[in-house]
Amino acid sequence: MNNSSSVQVSEIETESDLKHWQSQWEMEFKNHSADISSSYSLLANYWKNSCKPEITLIIFHRLDRFVGACILSKNNRRFGPLSLVELELCNIYPTDGFFIESDVVDIISSLLKHAKKKYGFFLWLRTERASKTHAKLLISGLKSLGTASALSTTSSHTWRFDVGNGNFETYMSSLSRNSRQYLRKKTRQLERLSGDLSFQIVNPTSSTENLSLFNEYADLEDSGWKGRNNSSLLKLKSDYSLYKNIVKDTFQIGHIRWCKLVSANNTIAMLLLFKKGSTVWVYKTTYDEKLQSYSPGGLILTRLIEHYYSDKSVDAIDMVTNFSWVERWSPRAEPYSEIRLFPIAFWARVASKMISIWKKEWEKIV
Numbered sequence: 001m002n003n004s005s006s007v008q009v010s011e012i013e014t015e016s017d018l019k020h021w022q023s024q025w026e027m028e029f030k031n032h033s034a035d036i037s038s039s040y041s042l043l044a045n046y047w048k049n050s051c052k053p054e055i056t057l058i059i060f061h062r063l064d065r066f067v068g069a070c071i072l073s074k075n076n077r078r079f080g081p082l083s084l085v086e087l088e089l090c091n092i093y094p095t096d097g098f099f100i101e102s103d104v105v106d107i108i109s110s111l112l113k114h115a116k117k118k119y120g121f122f123l124w125l126r127t128e129r130a131s132k133t134h135a136k137l138l139i140s141g142l143k144s145l146g147t148a149s150a151l152s153t154t155s156s157h158t159w160r161f162d163v164g165n166g167n168f169e170t171y172m173s174s175l176s177r178n179s180r181q182y183l184r185k186k187t188r189q190l191e192r193l194s195g196d197l198s199f200q201i202v203n204p205t206s207s208t209e210n211l212s213l214f215n216e217y218a219d220l221e222d223s224g225w226k227g228r229n230n231s232s233l234l235k236l237k238s239d240y241s242l243y244k245n246i247v248k249d250t251f252q253i254g255h256i257r258w259c260k261l262v263s264a265n266n267t268i269a270m271l272l273l274f275k276k277g278s279t280v281w282v283y284k285t286t287y288d289e290k291l292q293s294y295s296p297g298g299l300i301l302t303r304l305i306e307h308y309y310s311d312k313s314v315d316a317i318d319m320v321t322n323f324s325w326v327e328r329w330s331p332r333a334e335p336y337s338e339i340r341l342f343p344i345a346f347w348a349r350v351a352s353k354m355i356s357i358w359k360k361e362w363e364k365i366v
Contacts, residue, residue: 005062007110012057018044021059024066026253028100036274036281038069038098041249047071049242058114060099060107068099068107072115077123087115089127105141112147112343123351124340135339148341156338157322159331163308164278164315171309179328182295183302190294194264199303201273202258210251213258214244217270217286224289243284250274261300263291269300278315280308301329 012018025040036042047057054075060068073088099107108125115122142148163171172180191197204210218233218240226232233240250256257280259271269287273280282304287296308314318334319326342351 007060007062007067007106009110009114010059010061012047012059015048018048018057021061021066021069025069025098028066029098030253032100033098033276035098036250036255036276036279039250039253039255041253041255042246043069043071043098045242045245045249049238049245058111060110068104070098070111072111074119085119085122087119087122087125089125105138105145108138108341109142109145109147112142112341116343122343124342127339127341129336129338135337138339139341142341146344148343154338155335157333157335159319159322159326160334161305161308161317161319161329161331162315163305163317164312166309168306168309171305175328175330179330182328183298186295186299190263190291190296190299193294194266197299197303198260198262199300199307200258200260200262201304201307202260204251204256204258207248207251210247210256211244214247216267217258217272217284220267220270220288221286224286226286247272259300259304261287261296261303263296269296271300271304275314278313279318280314280316281318281320283320298325298328301326305329 010017022040022044025044029039033039044057047055052073054073056072056074058070058072059066060070070089075086075088076083077086078084112125115125139148187197202209202213204213221227222232222234224232227235230236233243247256255274255276257273257275259273260267261269266288268291270285271282272284274283275281282301285297285300287300305317308317319331322333
């Protein structure tokens with residue numbers, strides 16, 4: 001851990017403030033982070049497109065050297081007649097921020113001190129995604145600094161496909177007989193309806209092509225239930241602006257891919273993918289609901305898995321979700337924990353004790 005200077009906390013107030021840190025952030029992300037969601041492209045755009053005053057983008061630095069960034073959200077939690085402040089490391093799934101690994105303890109410690117100074121009384125600092133091993137190291141480090149008093153978690157997982165070893169044929173044989181028959185049946189039915197299916201992974205070569213693919217995705221999504229419920233990108237202008245900027249910026253750093261399933265010259269399913277290093281994230285999915293009975297979403301996922309079994313530069317596909325429908329494809333559950341850090345204070349110790357009794361499913365790690 002670098003102790004040459006203490007970690008400082010700066011709240012970003014203007015895009016000019018943010019621009020000051022952009023080049024360092026992008027360089028450290030390139031060198032250190034394996035998670036695409038910790039990129040400047042995603043986190044900075046999430047902040048820029050949020051109109052909520054309780055959302056704050058925070059930069060951590062040692063003097064003028066960038067060491068991390070996160071988005072902090074101030075929420076009010078009611079406990080009977082009491083309304084208490086909860087601070088949340090507000091993520092644009094699947095990450096809670098970007099921290100250079102060796103500096104994590106100092107960063108979180110500085111954030112807790114900053115929060116106490118700014119908000120006074122707050123119940124806990126909550127973060128949604130961390131491995132249990134990392135959580136134990138983090139809380140031990142924070143306790144040694146005298147910054148946090150307790151930690152409780154709930155556990156969840158995301159689905160991942162490990163495609164770095166073996167081959168697609170072996171993978172398919174590992175699926176249940178019913179799953180294999182289901183996928184073959186849906187493929188035959190759809191091909192009888194409209195001819196051979198075409199699967200494409202598109203690495204856009206120009207910003208114009210990239211924007212065209214984004215608009216194609218948005219149109220396809222809007223044609224289904226999200227459009228009818230006014231929850232599609234085209235209906236939610238703030239979300240459209242957010243993802244348009246994310247897609248634009250992620251293209252510029254070379255990490256965006258588009259996946260298409262085409263039938264009779266019509267795109268019937270699309271995936272928005274991010275690729276960094278040996279991991280691919282399936283960030284958004286959509287399909288033509290008129291063909292829902294043929295499972296176009298399932299067929300495009302199967303083709304995606306097949307494609308990356310043959311692409312030796314990729315070891316894992318992260319689905320960025322734990323939706324139950326994915327279980328048919330036998331993914332591996334990648335566990336993570338939701339962490340609550342209680343500041344050093346008598347009331348925090350009392351709250352920690354009471355919550356551990358009230359919420360028995362919350363595991364006390366340390």
